[in-house]
């Protein structure tokens with residue numbers, strides 16, 4: 001892709017200094033930079049450095065030293081079989097203590113799901129979470145169809161040690177095979193390895209900031225980390241699921257032959273078969289994608305694999321999402337445009353931002369606040385300066401009257417008051433502490449880390465009363481400020497110090513975070529995007545000079561790179577959770593850096609080590625229940641940062657702290673496609689970029705690109721130049737142009753989302769999924785589809801005025817693509833790299849022939865857009881056919897009591913609309929039916945068999961466009977209507 005592997009920038013929470021220092025809980029010392037407030041010393045977030053195993057020249061390859069297992073005692077069950085596995089030789093104890101006896105379970109759970117589990121035979125209550133995900137945390141897939149016939153076949157061997165294979169019966173294709181490798185199962189290390197074909201096409205394994213096709217030289221690490229949306233590292237979420245697609249040639253007898261190198265024959269018409277693999281393991285882990293294999297190495301948990309046969313991507317996705325949880329249905333308004341920044345200082349300023357959008361005629365649905373709204377960053381307490389309780393009521397009322405919404409950030413960590421200061425009361429903490437809602441140290445004392453408010457405690461989602469306490473706090477705050485959704489941040493769960501650093505320092509509260517905030521003295525100087533210097537030379541020069549002087553004053557991690565590392569060796573039957581013998585490739589080094597420590601303890605004795613990747617899922621579930629308590633009938637709207645497999649059934653997600661630069665914008669496309677596969681279709685990134693300064697050109701392109709992502713929000717860091725769309729006249733025009741299309745398409749997008757929620761379909765789609773017979777699209781991630789029918793080919797390069805794109809289709813004329821702006825079919829050869837004119841302010845958007853779009857009119861809010869007349873747009877395919885559908889309800893209710901479904905079908909010059917009435921009464925007129933691709937209109941045009949008056953028919957023979965008008969609301973009332981031409 002030509003993207004730098006990573007690029008610089010300093011983010012909130014990003015202080016990955018991994019030097020050799022012994023500091024664990026050193027006392028804070030006063031610093032001069034922040035007046036009287038104590039600052040947590042930077043050393044508090046430094047731990048002895050570790051060298052990741054995959055980078056360690058001394059590392060032992062477990063495959064070469066471990067004995068593997070032998071299977072015996074096979075017992076048939078109703079849905080498969082069980083067997084015993086015993087160690088096949090002397091224990092290797094390579095990164096832990098080998099477990100002698102394991103139990104294998106093979107279950108055909110459904111026709112589309114095979115489960116393979118290997119767990120220790122002897123699990124007690126006290127060590128269960130070392131191996132198994134705590135009950136109730138996640139969906140636990142079970143046998144749903146006993147005695148089912150599956151196209152997957154499980155086979156195994158003991159030669160040379162236990163290994164298994166999963167084969168697609170119908171094609172005899174081996175999908176997953178550990179044969180010839182060793183399964184390693186220790187108390188702190190689980191490894192298994194499968195062969196893969198050369199040049200495999202693997203997708204998913206999120207959360208990743210990486211190209212769409214993962215490639216065969218990439219290690220995906222899971223350890224939830226607040227490290228910015230940085231390329232190739234472990235970031236916020238863990239979704240150990242992949243989709244693999246294989247392309248085959250087919251001979252006359254239907255025999256398939258795997259294509260291992262397809263690039264030379266890109267235009268051939270291949271058979272493509274996809275399958276999926278979900279590893280239900282929440283422990284820290286590395287997944288190594290190598291030339292012809294994939295290796296899973298986890299620091300705990302079990303082998304808990306689910307295989308989905310597909311054989312198409314939509315089938316795999318549906319199987320996966322019905323296993324971990326279908327995406328939450330979103331309220332209609334959430335598809336409007338959202339504006340946010342860190343640095344809005346008052347309700348009045350928020351209202352100004354809203355009014356400015358109106359003034360410039362830019363749609364705006366929701367105004368957001370970052371941590372500015374809180375008093376000293378304490379959850380659920382408005383800052384009396386600027387965000388006082390009383391004014392919030394009028395502010396929210398006026399927003400709602402205007403059809404708009406308000407969403408505040410809510411942080412994961414809870415301030416712990418200064419015990420020596422009676423004025424430092426924080427009832428939110430007191431109530432939680434009374435409930436036993438917070439994590440502890442192994443000795444039972446509160447675990448006290450450091451986040452925005454100073455020293456903080458952390459909710460324990462495994463403690464019985466925590467969820468109810470959280471619900472109560474959210475309800476209580478709602479009664480003060482009636483917010484419309486919740487934005488959950490810092491949920492990895494992050495802490496700016498190693499260990500319980502505040503335990504002995506609470507009398508210093510409130511303390512300052514261990515780094516300067518943007519806008520404070522010594523803060524990082526913000527830079528501008530690439531290319532900024534070409535048009536803004538003077539400003540760019542002064543910014544880069546300031547940056548250079550800042551950089552030399554504040555060395556970053558690379559300047560303090562370590563030469564000695566902690567390497568631990570296993571102690572029999574004792575786990576070292578702070579420094580596990582196998583060091584995963586954690587971007588922060590030791591597991592305790594930048595996050596609460598692995599030995600933080602949950603109420604049931606579970607260590608954070610075993611559930612770290614699930615913390616973010618826990619808070620999303622609790623928040624979902626809190627919003628449900630506030631408005632029992634409404635779909636909760638939650639934007640969550642740290643997610644796990646299944647979190648999409650509670651929350652939306654954004655790409656986290658990205659940068660105001662071009663690579664961040666480019667990578668937003670593969671991020672979104674990956675999130676589609678992982679069941680979080682409500683995804684978008686901080687448009688115009690979060691960290692550093694944006695500029696006009698980048699913001700112009702990005703506001704247009706994000707308009708075609710399901711979640712569409714502009715967000716900015718404290719101290720950076722303002723980047724609301726109205727700051728530049730060209731960005732106003734560009735945003736309005738793209739938003740006009742988005743808002744027209746809202747019924748289409750909402751319908752797509754409904755299908756995602758009901759059936760596990762995707763909303764944003766890769767070209768490879770829509771055109772599966774075409775391997776040249778296997779890695780296409782610079783353009784994408786919104787649903788099956790909209791193709792977007794954005795400009796992603798600074799200074800460009802055109803973009804090279806591909807119009808999918810195997811042969812000339814197979815697919816028809818209509819330019820959204822001029823309504824005509826694009827005269828291009830299929831699959832050829834095509835240069836598309838795209839000056840600044842223009843985003844190329846195409847409708848796929850064969851589609852029917854229900855459209856409404858653009859407006860400043862989705863409420864007003866929903867109250868506008870309908871247009872039906874038909875884009876005919878090469879045969880003059882098209883299909884489409886529409887779903888409507890109140891846009892709010894969890895269980896809508898009134899719905900409407902419409903199916904559109906065009907064949908032989910006739911559009912037929914079938915309407916299924918579920919009680920929804922559509923009150924807006926049908927205004928026009930527009931048909932693209934009509935070469936000749938027969939007269940008379942007939943509506944329901946009756947001639948349409950010529951004054952209501954307009955045919956443009958140059959553009960091959962037919963527009964019929966003169967309908968009214970009655971078009972929605974009957975069970976069907978038709979139009980013939």
Ligand SMILES: *[C@@H]1O[C@H](CO)[C@@H](O)[C@H](O)[C@H]1NC(C)=O
Pocket residue numbers: 099120122123124125126127187
């Ligand atoms: C788990 O705990 C049980 C009960 O103490 C013990 O018998 C067993 O050996 C432990 N198993 C593992 C694999 O650690």
Ligand SMILES: *[C@@H]1O[C@H](CO)[C@@H](O)[C@H](O)[C@H]1NC(C)=O
Pocket residue numbers: 217
């Ligand atoms: C694999 O990636 C590493 C790190 O990016 C790189 O140094 C190495 O050359 C790559 N190997 C191959 C075979 O491309």
Ligand SMILES: *[C@@H]1O[C@H](CO)[C@@H](O)[C@H](O)[C@H]1NC(C)=O
Pocket residue numbers: 269773810811814
């Ligand atoms: C590709 O192959 C499929 C299956 O044989 C066939 O249905 C389709 O028409 C072919 N497409 C082209 C463009 O040859």
